[in-house]
Amino acid sequence: PTCLFFLALPPRNLPRAKTRPPRLSRWGKGLGESRQRAPDTHNLPLLELPSKARPFEAAMPTNGRPNMPKFHTLRVKEVRRETPECVSISFEVPEELRSEFAFLPGQHLTLKAELDGEELRRNYSICTAPQEGELRVAVKKLEGGRFSTFANERLSPGTELEVMTPSGSFHTPLSAEHRKHYVAFAAGSGITPIISILKAVLHTEPHSRFTLFYCNRTKESTIFREELEALKNRFLDRLSLYFLFTREKPGIELFHGRIDAPKLKALSEKLLDLEDVDEVFVCGPEPMIRAVRETLPALGFPERHIHFELFTSPSGPLVPQAAGPAKARPQVVAQVEVTLDGNRYDLELTSNGESLLEAGLR
Numbered sequence: 001p002t003c004l005f006f007l008a009l010p011p012r013n014l015p016r017a018k019t020r021p022p023r024l025s026r027w028g029k030g031l032g033e034s035r036q037r038a039p040d041t042h043n044l045p046l047l048e049l050p051s052k053a054r055p056f057e058a059a060m061p062t063n064g065r066p067n068m069p070k071f072h073t074l075r076v077k078e079v080r081r082e083t084p085e086c087v088s089i090s091f092e093v094p095e096e097l098r099s100e101f102a103f104l105p106g107q108h109l110t111l112k113a114e115l116d117g118e119e120l121r122r123n124y125s126i127c128t129a130p131q132e133g134e135l136r137v138a139v140k141k142l143e144g145g146r147f148s149t150f151a152n153e154r155l156s157p158g159t160e161l162e163v164m165t166p167s168g169s170f171h172t173p174l175s176a177e178h179r180k181h182y183v184a185f186a187a188g189s190g191i192t193p194i195i196s197i198l199k200a201v202l203h204t205e206p207h208s209r210f211t212l213f214y215c216n217r218t219k220e221s222t223i224f225r226e227e228l229e230a231l232k233n234r235f236l237d238r239l240s241l242y243f244l245f246t247r248e249k250p251g252i253e254l255f256h257g258r259i260d261a262p263k264l265k266a267l268s269e270k271l272l273d274l275e276d277v278d279e280v281f282v283c284g285p286e287p288m289i290r291a292v293r294e295t296l297p298a299l300g301f302p303e304r305h306i307h308f309e310l311f312t313s314p315s316g317p318l319v320p321q322a323a324g325p326a327k328a329r330p331q332v333v334a335q336v337e338v339t340l341d342g343n344r345y346d347l348e349l350t351s352n353g354e355s356l357l358e359a360g361l362r
C-alpha cells in the first residue's frame, strides 16, 4: 500500500532577506582557479538542448499541499553510463503527463519494478534542472543492492517502469531577483539532487553564485564530473567547484579526504566566508550530513538555512539535540495529512509522542 505523509506546517527553511552583490575576492584564492574574464552568462541557454526541449517547471505549491503523487507507466528513453558504477536513466514523458511530471529542482521520483517476483520501490533524485526539459535520474550500483544492480546491468531503453510523480521538499524558492550565495556539500550519488539545484540556480538567478564541494573516492568514480566542469567553464564567475578525493591525492591536502568536521573547519577557514553564504544544501552519507549540521552552526552559520537530503534511514536524530532532558522541551502539535491508497486522513501528532508511522497506522 502507498502511505504518504505530508506535514501541514510552514516550510522550515525560509530564505534570508538579503541582497548582496556578488563578491569574488576570496574564491579560489591561491588554488589556481581560473581568473580569466568571465563571459556574460546571463542570457545563455543552460545547456545545448534540442530546440524542442520544453521545461518541466512546476509551480511551488502555494497552499502548503503538494499534488498527490501517483504512479504512471513510463518508457525508458536512454540508459547512459556515467561512471563504471553509475548509470543515468531518462524517461519518455507523453504529452498528456507532462504537467504531472513537472518538478522542482531537488525533488525525486519513486520507481517501482518487479524483480524476481518481488515488487521493489526505490527513490531516485532527478538530476536534470526543470529548464532542461528532460526527466532523468542517476542510479549508483550498491554492492548487493537489488534495484541499483538491475538498473546498472540489465535496464535498457524501451523498458517500461512504474514511475511516481515527483515529490520531496529538498528545494528552496528561486527567483531572478535573488542575489544569493548557495553552497552545497555532496558525496557520491548525493550529487543528483544537488546538480539539479545548481543548474536551476545558475539558470534562474543571474545574480546568484553557487559553490560546490563534491567528495568521491577517485576522479573516475565522480558522477557528472565532465558536466560540472563544462558548467564551470560556462559560468566562470558564478560557479566555484571543488572536488575532494578520498583514495587519490589531489596535490593539495585540503582536497584529500572526507567531508567531516575538521575538513569543514579547514574549508571554512581557507575558502568559505560563512558570513557571505545564504543557503547550504547537503546530500550524501549520514556522517557527512551530521558533520555539516553540527559544524556549520558551531561556526556561526544559522542551522535553519541548511537543507539536507538523506538517501538512507537515519541511525539517530539528525538535528542536533538541545541539552537537557527531552521532557523539558515544549511540546509541538502538528496537523498531519495521511494519504493511504488514495484516501486522505487528518490527524494530530505531538512532538513528544508517537512516531509518524505509529500515528498513521492508528
Ligand SMILES: Cc1cc2nc3c(=O)[nH]c(=O)nc-3n(C[C@H](O)[C@H](O)[C@H](O)COP(=O)(O)OP(=O)(O)OC[C@H]3O[C@@H](n4cnc5c(N)ncnc54)[C@H](O)[C@@H]3O)c2cc1C
Pocket: 108, 120, 122, 123, 124, 125, 126, 137, 138, 139, 140, 141, 142, 143, 144, 145, 146, 147, 148, 149, 168, 189, 192, 193, 309, 310, 311, 312
Ligand atoms: C529521497 C531519496 C533519494 C535518493 N536518490 C538516489 C539517487 O539519486 N541515486 C542513487 O543511486 N540512490 C538514491 N537513493 C537511494 C535509493 O533509493 C536506493 O536506496 C539505493 O539505490 C539502493 O537500492 P537497492 O535496491 O539497489 O539496494 P537494496 O537491495 O535495498 O540494498 C541496500 C543495501 O543494503 C544491503 N542489503 C540488502 N539486503 C541486505 C541484507 N539482508 N542484509 C544486509 N545487507 C543487505 C545491500 O547490499 C545494499 O548495500 C535515494 C534515496 C532516497 C530516500
